Amino acid sequence: VDSALLSLACYSGIGFALCKRLLQEDAGVQLCLACRNMQKATATKAMLLAAHPSAQVSLVHLDVSSLESILWAASEIQHRFQHLDYLFLNAGIMPNTHVNFKALISGLFSGEAVHMLSTAEGLLTQEDSVTSDGLQEVFETNLFGHFILIRQLEPLLCRLEKPSQLIWTSSSNARKSAFSLMDYQHSKGKESYSSSKYATDLASVALNKHFNKQGLYSSVVCPGLVMTNLTYGILPSFFWKLLMPVMWIIRFFTNTYTLTPYNGAEAQVWLVRQKPESLDALTKYHSCTSPLGGNYVESRKMDVDEEIAERFYQKLLELEKQVLARLTVPLSPK
Numbered sequence: 001v002d003s004a005l006l007s008l009a010c011y012s013g014i015g016f017a018l019c020k021r022l023l024q025e026d027a028g029v030q031l032c033l034a035c036r037n038m039q040k041a042t043a044t045k046a047m048l049l050a051a052h053p054s055a056q057v058s059l060v061h062l063d064v065s066s067l068e069s070i071l072w073a074a075s076e077i078q079h080r081f082q083h084l085d086y087l088f089l090n091a092g093i094m095p096n097t098h099v100n101f102k103a104l105i106s107g108l109f110s111g112e113a114v115h116m117l118s119t120a121e122g123l124l125t126q127e128d129s130v131t132s133d134g135l136q137e138v139f140e141t142n143l144f145g146h147f148i149l150i151r152q153l154e155p156l157l158c159r160l161e162k163p164s165q166l167i168w169t170s171s172s173n174a175r176k177s178a179f180s181l182m183d184y185q186h187s188k189g190k191e192s193y194s195s196s197k198y199a200t201d202l203a204s205v206a207l208n209k210h211f212n213k214q215g216l217y218s219s220v221v222c223p224g225l226v227m228t229n230l231t232y233g234i235l236p237s238f239f240w241k242l243l244m245p246v247m248w249i250i251r252f253f254t255n256t257y258t259l260t261p262y263n264g265a266e267a268q269v270w271l272v273r274q275k276p277e278s279l280d281a282l283t284k285y286h287s288c289t290s291p292l293g294g295n296y297v298e299s300r301k302m303d304v305d306e307e308i309a310e311r312f313y314q315k316l317l318e319l320e321k322q323v324l325a326r327l328t329v330p331l332s333p334k
């Protein structure tokens with residue numbers, strides 16, 4: 001296959017909505033779904049084919065929290081495809097999250113209520129763990145695993161005559177103050193999600209600097225607050241259902257309450273229609289929904305210093321060298 005679109009984490013949430021929307025736009029695309037649960041992935045493929053019988057959908061096993069799995073998936077993808085037009089870096093976790101209800105209540109009565117409700121600043125903490133690769137799980141899943149995959153797929157992504165686009169799912173919860181170059185895996189803090197999403201923004205900026213001249217472009221999207229398994233891990237789904245009328249009211253004050261995966265995928269779908277050369281490396285593309293339910297995309301400047309982005313990129317390259325040197329196991333599919 002000459003060209004394809006590779007999407008990570010597709011059987012639920014924003015990833016699944018994105019696949020459905022991409023096929024609605026163009027049933028002729030070659031879609032490759034990279035997922036860690038092949039049973040769920042097979043069911044997803046069947047659902048996509050039921051709606052688009054002539055679509056070309058393939059699956060590849062990929063667990064972005066395992067280097068062995070990433071290397072195996074990358075070699076499998078290189079066997080199947082010669083070029084990737086789009087790579088959606090969408091897999092993400094927010095494990096063991098605690099909500100600070102005291103901060104939530106006092107924040108609601110402050111001048112910062114809208115900012116707090118759209119960014120969750122000061123509201124959430126996570127308990128992170130360490131993966132079998134010896135890395136912080138949130139860092140490896142949300143950023144580093146994707147980074148290694150990109151590096152492994154360079155031959156399919158870097159072709160000057162045919163540009164490729166990396167589209168990262170970041171978050172408006174990404175916060176500069178949660179990230180530190182000294183502890184970029186966030187092993188000491190309690191805001192691993194914010195840190196990993198800020199690290200995503202930095203990585204995208206640096207990737208543009210290093211790869212634009214080879215025909216590879218990177219962009220970052222924010223889907224807004226979307227009801228998915230990720231948010232059901234913060235509060236139970238029945239609670240979110242009870243809160244739904246309140247969230248529709250909040251839509252009058254902020255356009256980031258997209259709420260459905262379909263709305264949340266707006267910026268990713270919009271980016272596919274853009275010429276990558278015309279996009280600004282320091283801009284984040286936000287999926288937005290109006291109070292009446294209309295979708296649109298808003299561009300906002302990232303809170304990123306290009307020099308920090310470059311220093312972080314060099315640290316990622318160092319870590320890549322270390323972990324690949326440590327990996328001695330022969331590669332085999334799981």
Ligand SMILES: NC(=O)C1=CN([C@@H]2O[C@H](COP(=O)(O)OP(=O)(O)OC[C@H]3O[C@@H](n4cnc5c(N)ncnc54)[C@H](OP(=O)(O)O)[C@@H]3O)[C@@H](O)[C@H]2O)C=CC1
Pocket residue numbers: 008009010011012013014015035036037062063064065066090091092093141169170171172222223224225226227228229230231
């Ligand atoms: N929901 C929201 O409000 C927001 C979400 N986001 C981001 O959107 C992205 C998609 O999340 P969302 O759709 O909300 O939530 P979901 O939990 O529905 O989707 C996350 C996906 O990532 C997959 N995943 C997790 N860990 C791994 C792994 N190690 N290897 C491969 N796949 C993995 C999950 O697979 P599995 O089912 O096997 O666990 C799942 O398919 C994430 O990056 C999230 O951070 C950003 C802003 C807001």
Ligand SMILES: CC(C)CCC[C@@H](C)[C@H]1CC[C@H]2C3=C(CC[C@]12C)[C@@]1(C)CCC(=O)[C@@H](C)[C@@H]1CC3
Pocket residue numbers: 099104116117118119120123124170171172173224225231234235243246247
């Ligand atoms: C009345 C309110 C709707 C009650 C809900 C309070 C909190 C549980 C939410 C308020 C802001 C939310 C939020 C997120 C999670 C749930 C809240 C903290 C996210 C962190 C979810 C994932 C993301 O990536 C962010 C963009 C979200 C930001 C807002």
